[in-house]
Amino acid sequence: MRKSVLYVLSLLVIASMLLAACGTTPAAPAATEVPAGNEAPAVTEAPAATDAPAAELEGTLNVWSFTNEIRTMAIAFQGKHPKVKVVYTMIPMTNGEYQTKVKAASGTADSPDVVALEAAFVKEWVESDLLANLNDLVPLTEELKTYPAVVQVGTYEGVTKAFSYQATPGAFFYRRSIAKECLGTDDPEQVQAMVADMDKFVETAAKIKECGTGDYYTVGTGAELFTPFLANRAQPWVVDGELVIDPKIVEYVRFAKMMRDNGYESGATQWTEGWFAGMNDTLKDANGTPKKVFSYFLPTWGLPYVLSPNSTPKDGGTGTAGDWAMVNGPMSYQWGGTWVGVLEGSPNSELAKEFVKFVALDEENLTNWATGVYTNEYLKAIDPTTPDDQAQAAGDFVSSQLVVEKITSSFDKSTLSDFLGGENSYGAFALAAPSVNGALLTGSDDAIQRALNDPLAAYLSGTMTEAEMWAAWLDAVRNEFPDLIIPEPPVK
Numbered sequence: 001m002r003k004s005v006l007y008v009l010s011l012l013v014i015a016s017m018l019l020a021a022c023g024t025t026p027a028a029p030a031a032t033e034v035p036a037g038n039e040a041p042a043v044t045e046a047p048a049a050t051d052a053p054a055a056e057l058e059g060t061l062n063v064w065s066f067t068n069e070i071r072t073m074a075i076a077f078q079g080k081h082p083k084v085k086v087v088y089t090m091i092p093m094t095n096g097e098y099q100t101k102v103k104a105a106s107g108t109a110d111s112p113d114v115v116a117l118e119a120a121f122v123k124e125w126v127e128s129d130l131l132a133n134l135n136d137l138v139p140l141t142e143e144l145k146t147y148p149a150v151v152q153v154g155t156y157e158g159v160t161k162a163f164s165y166q167a168t169p170g171a172f173f174y175r176r177s178i179a180k181e182c183l184g185t186d187d188p189e190q191v192q193a194m195v196a197d198m199d200k201f202v203e204t205a206a207k208i209k210e211c212g213t214g215d216y217y218t219v220g221t222g223a224e225l226f227t228p229f230l231a232n233r234a235q236p237w238v239v240d241g242e243l244v245i246d247p248k249i250v251e252y253v254r255f256a257k258m259m260r261d262n263g264y265e266s267g268a269t270q271w272t273e274g275w276f277a278g279m280n281d282t283l284k285d286a287n288g289t290p291k292k293v294f295s296y297f298l299p300t301w302g303l304p305y306v307l308s309p310n311s312t313p314k315d316g317g318t319g320t321a322g323d324w325a326m327v328n329g330p331m332s333y334q335w336g337g338t339w340v341g342v343l344e345g346s347p348n349s350e351l352a353k354e355f356v357k358f359v360a361l362d363e364e365n366l367t368n369w370a371t372g373v374y375t376n377e378y379l380k381a382i383d384p385t386t387p388d389d390q391a392q393a394a395g396d397f398v399s400s401q402l403v404v405e406k407i408t409s410s411f412d413k414s415t416l417s418d419f420l421g422g423e424n425s426y427g428a429f430a431l432a433a434p435s436v437n438g439a440l441l442t443g444s445d446d447a448i449q450r451a452l453n454d455p456l457a458a459y460l461s462g463t464m465t466e467a468e469m470w471a472a473w474l475d476a477v478r479n480e481f482p483d484l485i486i487p488e489p490p491v492k
Contacts, residue, residue: 058083059351064102065116066093067338072374072392073165073359079382080358084351093118096446106130106343113352117162117339119153124443125341126154131161132342132349140361145401152438154339162341163360165369166301167399169432170228172329173307174295175320176421182211182294188423192327198255201330205264208294216292217266220278222256222460224270224297229255230449231333236440237448242485243477250490253456253466260460266291279310280319299335300397300429308395308419321419326428334436366398371407397429404430444481451476467491 063074063086074086089112091098099121105111117125125131138160141151147167154162172195176186183194183204195201205218219225229252235244259265266283268274277283278293285291298307303326312319340359342352358365368374372394379386395416398404404426411417411426452473459469470489478486 056083057081057351057354059348060085060087061114061348061351061355062087062089062112063114063116063355064089064091064098064105064112065338066091066098066118067116068390069338069392070116070340070359072379072390073365073369074355075379075383075386075390076365076368076374077355077358081354086355099124102343103130107345111343111346113343113346113348114355115341115343117341119168119335119337119339119441120449121443121446122153122162122337122339123156123441123445126156126161127443130344132344132346132352134160134163134342134353134356137163137353137357137361140357144361144363144366144399144403146361146399147401147433147436149334149436149438150337150399153337153441154341162339163356164337164339164399165360165366166337167397167429167433167436168299168301168334168337169397169429169436170231170297170299170302170329170333170335171326171425171428171432172295173298173303173324173326175293176323176325178208178211178216178292178294179325182208182216186325186421188325188327191325192329195327195330198330202258202264205259205262209262209264212292214263215289216294217278218264218294219259220266220268220275220283220293220296221270222259222265225255225259226252227299227335228297228329228331228333231335231437231440232331233440236442236445238442238444238484241483243448243474243481243487245487245490253459253469256456257460257466266293276306276310279307280313280317282313282317297329297333299333300395300425301336303416303419303425304393304395308393308416311419322421324420325423326420326425328428328432332432332435360399363400363403366400366403367407370394370396370398370403371410395425397426397433401430401433404433444484447480448477451480 058081061084063070065071065088068090071088071090074088078084078086091101102112102115138151141163146163150164150167151160154160154164174191179186179191183191185191193200194204208216208218229248233246233248235246237244260267266274266278268278268283274283278291279296281290281292283291283293296302296307307324308321311321311324340356342349342356346352369392372392374392376386376388376391379390394414395411408424408426408430411424416425417423455464455469455472455476458464458472459466464472467489470491474486474489477484
């Protein structure tokens with residue numbers, strides 16, 4: 001979606017997920033243009049058929065995904081294995097549509113061989129009997145020094161069923177010009193000190209508000225902080241068959257209300273045009289008064305897929321590229337990511353494993369993916385029908401520490417570095433990635449968190465009290481999971 005996680009789209013994403021373009025046919029994202037990539041290695045042509053291994057793979061592979069990212073890798077895979085035909089199907093994640101269709105197809109003649117799984121629901125699948133055992137691929141994670149959390153998420157009771165090509169630590173991105181004006185400095189080290197914890201973050205939010213005489217906002221929406229709070233819980237949502245309302249969840253609800261009531265957020269809804277407009281300085285209120293947004297909480301994929309492409313206004317104009325910087329922010333967190341697994345019972349299981357291995361556990365592919373090798377020219381040389389906007393932008397943070405260590409310096413002078421005023425985002429994310437905790441994910445997370453969306457929105461808008469919000473959410477969770485033990489609400 002990054003990603004998790006949610007493919008990251010721009011204007012067509014809803015709720016808390018990034019949704020791919022609708023339909024079941026391979027289609028390019030209907031979002032903003034992919035930014036120019038980092039300088040790629042010299043190899044830009046598709047691999048020749050002569051590069052295929054001695055035991056050449058062949059056959060037809062059905063791959064289903066909610067994102068067009070995997071299609072890029074499917075094309076690259078066919079370039080390595082020209083006797084393999086990948087039939088690619090993309091289905092949107094809207095309201096669980098993707099998961100529902102895959103489950104319905106499982107075990108039928110229409111069943112996919114390989115499925116992509118977003119961070120929000122991957123654990124549900126890993127905990128089920130829908131996916132095949134991929135333990136024989138685990139040794140490759142040791143060779144690649146795959147970040148532990150990535151393997152942890154794809155593993156249940158000692159059986160690994162899914163692997164990811166991404167690691168998705170988060171960061172705090174801020175506008176240098178606003179920092180200089182309101183905080184007296186844009187230096188990342190000094191700004192980090194001003195947002196080092198939530199108390200300091202709120203103090204800084206007040207300064208931003210006062211500085212702009214009502215027109216400056218610390219964040220586009222308080223919803224951006226849900227994931228950081230979520231990632232810092234002591235316990236997952238479900239423990240021993242009981243719903244756990246971690247104190248961090250209560251803290252987040254009250255924090256979000258405070259941000260809304262104090263005018264520290266712009267009031268834009270996440271993943272809408274207004275929220276994106278804050279990235280390029282075109283956000284305005286109902287009266288046409290400009291609104292300035294100081295910062296965004298985004299993970300690794302948020303930089304190349306969300307912030308960078310949306311920093312330029314749709315009608316052209318100056319935009320905000322070069323006016324951004326990044327720091328860790330008040331909390332460490334991770335957000336999103338995409339895993340791939342093989343459906344149990346696939347008649348093409350061995351070929352499917354090879355595809356999973358290529359996507360998530362192949363050093364060359366991960367390097368190419370991260371550094372922008374998969375250009376339109378490269379992909380069209382393999383498949384002339386490739387859409388013009390299928391190319392993979394440089395900068396996605398991959399799951400292999402080995403690859404990360406080898407390529408980090410290539411981002412010292414890159415498009416993304418220029419965007420961040422000279423900072424190397426890859427280096428910053430490399431420091432954060434080892435601390436990501438994959439143990440908090442459970443198979444029930446997606447449904448539990450979606451059930452909170454509407455009651456929380458009503459509370460923030462003032463149409464529900466806090467007590468009514470908790471009661472409504474717990475009722476929704478109880479209906480979704482009748483066997484789950486539901487605790488008393490934190491507020492009555």
